[in-house]
Structures are given as C-alpha cells and as structure tokens.
Amino acid sequence: MTSGAKLITFHKTLAGCEAGNPESWRAFLGDYTPVVFQLVDVYLPLLREGRARLGEETLLALAANNFERLRSFDHQAEREFLADLRSFLLERGATKLEPAEDITRAPKPAPDTVDALLQGLPLIHQEILFLKLAGYSDGTLEKMLRITPAIAQRGLERLQADYSAVLKKDRDACLWPAAWLELLAHARSAKSADCPPLRHFVRILDGQTSWYEKEPIEKHVGLCLHCLERWTALRELIYWRRGVERLPETEVNALVSRLSLRAQAKKEKPFLKRVWGA
Numbered sequence: 001m002t003s004g005a006k007l008i009t010f011h012k013t014l015a016g017c018e019a020g021n022p023e024s025w026r027a028f029l030g031d032y033t034p035v036v037f038q039l040v041d042v043y044l045p046l047l048r049e050g051r052a053r054l055g056e057e058t059l060l061a062l063a064a065n066n067f068e069r070l071r072s073f074d075h076q077a078e079r080e081f082l083a084d085l086r087s088f089l090l091e092r093g094a095t096k097l098e099p100a101e102d103i104t105r106a107p108k109p110a111p112d113t114v115d116a117l118l119q120g121l122p123l124i125h126q127e128i129l130f131l132k133l134a135g136y137s138d139g140t141l142e143k144m145l146r147i148t149p150a151i152a153q154r155g156l157e158r159l160q161a162d163y164s165a166v167l168k169k170d171r172d173a174c175l176w177p178a179a180w181l182e183l184l185a186h187a188r189s190a191k192s193a194d195c196p197p198l199r200h201f202v203r204i205l206d207g208q209t210s211w212y213e214k215e216p217i218e219k220h221v222g223l224c225l226h227c228l229e230r231w232t233a234l235r236e237l238i239y240w241r242r243g244v245e246r247l248p249e250t251e252v253n254a255l256v257s258r259l260s261l262r263a264q265a266k267k268e269k270p271f272l273k274r275v276w277g278a
C-alpha cells in the first residue's frame with residue numbers, strides 16, 4: 001500500500017470508529033492492540049498478567065462519552081495518533097503502579113540525573129541511553145535505531161557507573177516502571193514555545209527533510225527532554241507498528257463485543273444505535 005493509500009485507510013478507520021462502526025473497530029483493534037500490548041510489556045511489566053485488562057480498560061475509556069477521548073487525539077496521521085494513544089496508555093498505567101516495586105539496586109532515574117547523563121551527547125547516543133533506561137534490550141535497540149552493537153555500546157558508556165543494572169538485559173522490560181513513567185510525565189509536561197510540532201519529527205524519521213531543515217530540529221531535541229521523549233516515542237512506535245502481527249480475529253471479536261456490552265451497561269445509546277441500528 002502506498003503512503004497516500006495508508007493515510008486514507010487510517011482516516012477512514014478513525015472516522016468509522018468515531019461513528020461506532022464495528023468493522024472500523026475491528027480494523028483499529030486488530031492493528032493497534034498488539035502495539036498497546038508491546039508498550040505494556042516494556043513500561044508496565046509488572047502488569048504482564050493483566051495487560052489484556054489494561055488494554056480493555058484503555059479501549060473503553062477511549063470509547064466513553066461518545067468517543068470523546070478518541071476524538072481528542074491527533075488525527076493528522078497514524079504516527080501522531082499513536083503517540084497520543086501511547087501517552088494516554090502510559091498515564092493510565094502509571095496510576096496502577098507501586099513505586100515500592102521498582103528495583104532498588106540502582107538510583108531511580110529522575111529528571112535531573114537523566115539530564116546530567118544526556119548532557120553533551122550526540123542525539124543518537126541520547127536516544128540509546130534514554131531507551132535503555134526505559135527498559136529496552138541491546139538487541140531491540142540495535143534493530144529499532146538501526147545501529148551496530150559498537151555504536152550501541154558507545155551510547156551506553158555513561159550508564160556503567162550507576163546504572164549497570166540496565167546493561168546486558170535480554171528482555172524488553174523497565175526496571176523502575178513507577179519512576180520512569182513519572183519521568184516521562186514530567187518530560188511531557190515540560191513543553192516550551194521552541195518545541196517543534198511532532199509532524200517535523202515524523203518527516204525527519206521518514207527521511208523527508210533536507211539537512212538544512214533537520215539540523216536545528218535535531219539540535220533542539222538533543223537539548224530538550226520534552227522533545228527527546230516524543231522523538232524516542234516515535235522511534236518505538238514505528239518499530240512496534242512494523243514489527244508486530246495483527247491481533248487474531250477471535251481476540252479482536254472478543255474486544256469488540258466487550259466494547260458494546262460495556263457500552264450497553266453504561267447506557268451509551270448513541271454507540272449502541274450505531275452498532276445495532278436500533
């Protein structure tokens with residue numbers, strides 16, 4: 001499918017979801033639930049047993065009040081939309097974590113310590129370091145950022161002293177979910193007037209910009225925790241969206257039916273009317 005056709009499909013699916021069309025919800029859930037599950041595995045590993053439940057809760061929250069939350073997300077294109085979905089999921093997930101369950105054999109990453117670790121590094125090394133603290137294994141990082149093991153290791157040098165716990169992991173899972181999600185929330189709230197729109201990041205990551213255009217933006221990202229958070233979020237969303245299989249139809253159908261059943265329980269008539277033509 002061309003990128004233009006993909007964009008049309010994305011807009012049609014979203015419009016259908018907001019109109020309560022079950023076919024659109026099937027397409028939506030089939031494509032995006034596996035991405036949600038991957039994010040839960042990385043950022044909320046202690047909920048691993050309950051990821052289906054968090055996925056379902058998130059879905060119901062998107063659909064509540066005539067899809068109010070879904071409508072509030074960026075509709076420009078799929079990546080921007082997924083970035084909003086990711087923030088929404090992580091904000092909800094953060095409320096379910098116990099800080100006491102974070103590991104204690106390393107200092108918890110806080111904004112000032114992470115800023116100090118990132119200071120002065122080239123952007124690629126900042127990405128490696130940030131995503132490593134988030135919980136990614138070397139193998140996943142190398143594929144996600146398309147880098148060699150040697151470059152990955154150079155990006156990790158500053159972690160040797162205090163954060164060796166995150167090095168040499170072979171599973172993608174955060175070691176301090178509560179502290180990290182708090183840090184991400186801090187980064188998301190630290191937006192300044194100089195922060196470029198997400199669309200510019202998407203264009204750079206798609207190779208659609210000249211060096212002239214991208215140089216000042218990449219420089220800003222290297223100095224701004226808010227933008228580094230959004231930039232690395234796009235990196236992981238692009239990676240997971242491409243890398244995961246569609247959700248099996250039986251699971252899609254189960255989710256769609258739960259959506260309507262819950263909606264019925266809450267008497268969300270506009271949705272039911274559209275689903276059942278009642």
Ligand SMILES: [Zn+2]
Pocket residue numbers: 191192194195196220221224225226227
């Ligand atoms: Zn910024």
